[in-house]
Amino acid sequence: MFTVGLTGGIGSGKSTVADCFAAHGVPVIDTDVIARDLTAPGGAALEAIRAVFGETVMRADGTLDRAALRRRVFADTGERRRLEAILHPRIRRAVEQARAALTASYVLIVIPLLVETDGYRDLLNRVLVVDCPEELQIARVMARSGLARDEVVAMLAAQAGRVQRLAAADDVIVNTASPEALRSPVAALHRRYQTLASVPSP
Ligand code: ADP
16 A cells, blocks of 8 residues: 655654544554554553563553653663664554555555654655754643653754754655644645555556
């Protein structure tokens, strides 16, 4: 199936843009949602995480202490790699399963770290980047999360920058105005993707 990867920095508006495509009936697979499911109670990655990171990342009720895990992997690249080794193959498998179960002209996959991980290029026909200035990203994430500015700045610093992300883009949606202003560019891209999807691949 024709597959569009949607990416963008934290707070750029990926979920907001994905919702606009969903309003056109486009199926959306969100790797963040899959990652959360995998680490929710009964999730397929929970036992592996407990085995590798131990009880200090688990709460007394047996659920994952996400904040504790985030602190561990944020502070230590080796720990981050270990977590990624658990999560990435499982997320990728879940994406492929979800995609195989769909019937649609094309599918949108939200992949926040598309540029950083490079693990999905073979699956994608097209890369769509949501872009906005970093100051807007920071303001939005602070408003959404209540985190302090320096914490949000650190999150941005851990991701690819705008230039690197835009270099990987086939298409760009600029999300600097109101959410309503996304409707027209999303509708145009939706038509474009439908057309591209209808052309048989070689
Ligand atoms: P991402 O998925 O890239 O992290 P979101 O779509 O969740 O970004 O958007 C981040 C925050 O900014 C959300 O609270 C969202 O409601 C808000 N937001 C997104 N786009 C706009 C916009 N154009 N105008 C105002 N607020 C926006």
